[in-house]
Amino acid sequence: EAQVTQNPRYLITVTGKKLTVTCSQNMNHEYMSWYRQDPGLGLRQIYYSMNVEVTDKGDVPEGYKVSRKEKRNFPLILESPSPNQTSLYFCASSLVDSGTEAFFGQGTRLTVV
């Protein structure tokens, strides 16, 4: 089954404790993205990657890191989480062709206290 898998689905952590949210896709997609969703703001792109070892900032990259060492995986790293990073996070993948839709993971609900 074609899918994007994020883990964990729910996470509560404390300020400053490094965490990683994993994302994996099995569709051989080149393009992968991370988004955060906040009420009234829709989804905002954090980082995206157009292929292995190629990453670039989206609209809200501050406080986040990503890596793309393999085509299928695109982890999101919060080196020192803060309460303003409490949000719903989505990973998505698609073909590099801009005319193709994105497939989304199930989302990760992160709470930073």
Place this chain on the structure above:
Amino acid sequence: AQKITQTQPGMFVQEKEAVTLDCTYDTSDQSYGLFWYKQPSSGEMIFLIYQGSYDEQNATEGRYSLNFQKARKSANLVISASQLGDSAMYFCAMRENDMKTSYDKVIFGPGTSLSVIP
């Protein structure tokens, strides 16, 4: 500056009626794609329909159609014959692509909450 505007935070529609969800966008790129996604209360994001900037015909997918007016920079979603299962958040999104600079971002609007009334 916000590049995707959805002016209707919430909408109501009677079951079996048609409804239009508004979306306007702002870009200086010639090549871009417009998407609509549905997010039910369960939280997953579901792709509905796509329109390319060079497509001359309005996109249609079953009960969904996209009213694309390029000069006005609008890409409204039309849902015909609304069903109770259409109650959800709907997001308009734009993917801008500039091959010269490798710029390839995706921007979402704030969303419209649609409620279908029996």
